[in-house]
Amino acid sequence: AQTVTQSQPEMSVQEAETVTLSCTYDTSESDYYLFWYKQPPSRQMILVIRQEAYKQQNATENRFSVNFQKAAKSFSLKISDSQLGDAAMYFCAYRSPSLNTGTASKLTFGTGTRLQVTL
């Protein structure tokens, strides 16, 4: 079974600064998908960014980018120019690829990192 580890329960960053959230995972699969989700106080799960394991290029979405190190099984999230609205719980998640089996498409979440953004 796959496992996802987020070793930073809490992180803090000043507004406009950059912060990196770490995530490592364990899998025996060669193809898979990785995600970062944001959960603000409203509890809504919001997809921040996703990465396909077969792609060497790191995914980017505006101020959000990842550092995907497949050999090290590491998938960190970098938030640039942090904003107050970035304050939330951030979850790293793993998913196996599957076209047919719903169970294999399930997301396995890490324990989360609570990000605080200060003025």
Place this chain on the structure above:
Amino acid sequence: GAVVSQHPSRVICKSGTSVKIECRSLDFQATTMFWYRQFPKQSLMLMATSNEGSKATYEQGVEKDKFLINHASLTLSTLTVTSAHPEDSSFYICSALVLTGYNSPLHFGNGTRLTVT
């Protein structure tokens, strides 16, 4: 964008009663829906996977007779917590999957906060 509606957003019930939570995909057909449970300050734990028209697949340790899941159509899945107890108080979130390719996205509902008194 794809919208998943979860209802109710908040429910309080007495111990021993049953509560039904609905998860609807509003503008797409969801072949698979997932039900998660989240305790305060913790991660999302998968409870079960439901595929339209078939029995749900439960994760290890989840009581299928207590958490009844029905996925009767491509747009609706329900989770019924039967004979609820205070320890069932939690935040329940559904997510829906539409198969569009190898990296089909998951869309989450807004969650249901269940309090059992």
